[in-house]
Amino acid sequence: MINQQSPFIQKPQSVSVIMFMVLGALLPAIIVNVYYYGIGVLLNIILASITALFAEFLILKMRKIDIKSSLGDGSALVAAWLLAVSVPSISPWWIIFIGTLFTIVVAKHFYGGLGSNLFNPAMIGYAVLLISFPSVMTKWPASIDISMQQSLDLFFSGTTLAIDSISSATPLDYIKTELFQGSTISEIKNNASISTALAGIHYVAIAYFFGGLFLFFKKIITWHLPITFLVSIIAIASLFNIIDPQQFSTPIFHLINGGTILCAFFIITDPVSGPTTPRGKIVFAFLAALIILLIRNFGGYPEGIAFAVIFLNICVPLIDKLTQPKVFGHD
């Protein structure tokens, strides 16, 4: 069948187009983030991008893979950006540097590079940072005006400024600590500092949502993962909230805090480490929502996205195998 080379026509979205669309979809949230919390996130993204491309370049060279096509596919940048928007925007430069290196070198290339990584690379990078540097990783900007000078100082010299004056725990972290000390949700809600921090977070979440819609309408992602995930978060959080409103936050709180929206549209939608069958996507998203809420409500960490996603990545082959769609003409 030497002449059987069909099809002779092809009209795909190329891998790089897909990757750059994802980067584009992150832009609104980045802009909103800069508006509320200063240029910290931009500094993270710039350093993450440089580190990622450099690390990718070196590894590709070592693995003797064509650098031009592989470096240009944008996959390293996507992982780097996702990590950069996940770490606190007031963290020092070495945080994102170490995290990005780990993401690209270990989580991506040690497992075989693009298409072969078992785990979501950005989440591996995040988990490593969270476990290694918990104090830095749980300090998020509190006040709305952080000057450019402050951002630069924080980024390059870490803790020279009185970091505590502009940082706070995230609402998730704060609630966890307060609940642990015996407060109730209604008492915590009266605290002023948390509501200040919340203002910006709301808008960032909404911006992620619009970015996600863009990906959906451009057919980069299907509805299965994000919709199932968000619906499951609302349903499961409601259930907890109904059982004990003083111990468990409202579904809306869970929806807009932490990385819920980012996770729904950008993290669990990573095709390489995620499930491929439609039913598998639904199972994966539901389990992710369940585990995240279990960690948030009962676990030792305030946020559980990274751990939930990493755990479920291990289950993907099983999920895919058990959720094979019915082949045409078969029962």
Added chain:
Amino acid sequence: MKIIDKIFKFSGGIRAETYKDISTKNPIKSLLIPKKLILPLRQHVGKISRLKIKVGDRVLKGQLIAEADGNVSAAVHAPTSGLITSMEKELIPHPSGLPDFCLTLVPDGKDIWMDRKVIDYKKIGFNETIKKLRNSGIVGLGGAAFPSHLKLTSYQKNQVHTLIINAAECEPYITCDDMLMRERGLDLIKGILLVQELLGAKKSIIGIEDNKPEAIKVLRGLVIDSNIQIKVVPTIYPSGDAKRLIYLINGIQIPKDKRSSEFGIQMFNVATLVSIHRYINFGEPSISRIVTITGNVHKPQNYDVLFGTPLEYLIKDTGGQIVNNDTYIMGGPMMGFKLPSKKVPVTKAMNCVISAEPEMLAEKKEVLPCIRCARCADACPVMLQPQELYWFAKSKQLESAEEYKLFDCIECGCCSYVCPSNIPLVQFYRYAKSEIIENVRNSEEANIARERNEFRINRLEREKQERAERNAQRRAQNTPEEKSKLIDEKRKEISDALNRISNTKEKI
């Protein structure tokens, strides 16, 4: 009647640019008879036809020159009157690219018909009609070239209630059926009614893609019989695949290893029905067809061509290639194959030839790793998981590939079409399928060899045993006196022999 009008959309498929209007601007064109015709003896699925004439014979138009050999075979007729000058292996339009036996007919230019006999199928009965159709040379003209009489006979065992007419023509570029319906709609309707009657079907449904409004209009104007229904299906490749079209129309999923007739449905392509009508009602066997010549040529259009006409004759008439690359694709761009040469003849399976557009030959973009985006799974009309099959094929996990229904793959090319990593997925599946078939064949051969060996060992064992038994029997029968007598005789023989030898030695 609302329910019957429903279209059952199959999952997957692609909406590719169709490029159909480039070849429908002009009516179907007939050309002068070329200087020679090359007639392959195998233009159909099945056994090669059996020659009925000799080299040097004169033949008339429509004369049987090779008959169907057995049931799964089809006849070949002379497309015009002339002289048979040779029989040799020549290049034919086949994906293998290998030459096959062909007759060369040099036309005398008179184009004299043989005696055409109208077949009074009502009088001679069904069985006689089918027997005659076996030598009509008619095969599926949609490209599959399956002998048509076989599709008509299957009805005896399973009552067919619905005739589906495949007028979808879903591959891009191809317009031969579209033009046929526009210009010869009445012939088609007559063919439908005829075949419906032969099958004993109660109704006929024409399945046609909505990108052929002119043809739909013509057919709507002609259909007065309420037994014929026109179902307009959306333009989604591969809606013209038999099982996809049946699903679109009836909502029935026919499994890979089943025939549609088992579900009371039989399907024919429009051009095939017209041929059957021409044969039964006019006595004209299958000697020509409509071919789309399109793509990278100056004047793309459809031709009514005698079988055997060299392709280059048609290419020349279109004004030749715009960009010269001398590459031609037979069939559509999704499932077609490159022709070995433009000298190949037009055959029954040749519905379309695309002069390759430069971008079809462009060096394929670099293949990147699969990112499991599952666009291929979304595009697969069989609901397979192409990304998994690719992985299994690549890593030679052939059993897993079979488990994931590799052999249900119809090689339609949708997965390759949408793959963002430019992976030639269909090639991987073709490779895996051939590997599996090869393995099965090898293991069958090994089994046969093993069985033979075991049989031989058994036989030797048995012979040994039988010999032992025979000896034992003989021993048992012989009394001691007889035995000693036997021994004495033997001894005597030996001593005699020794004496002879010593005597001869002495003489020397």
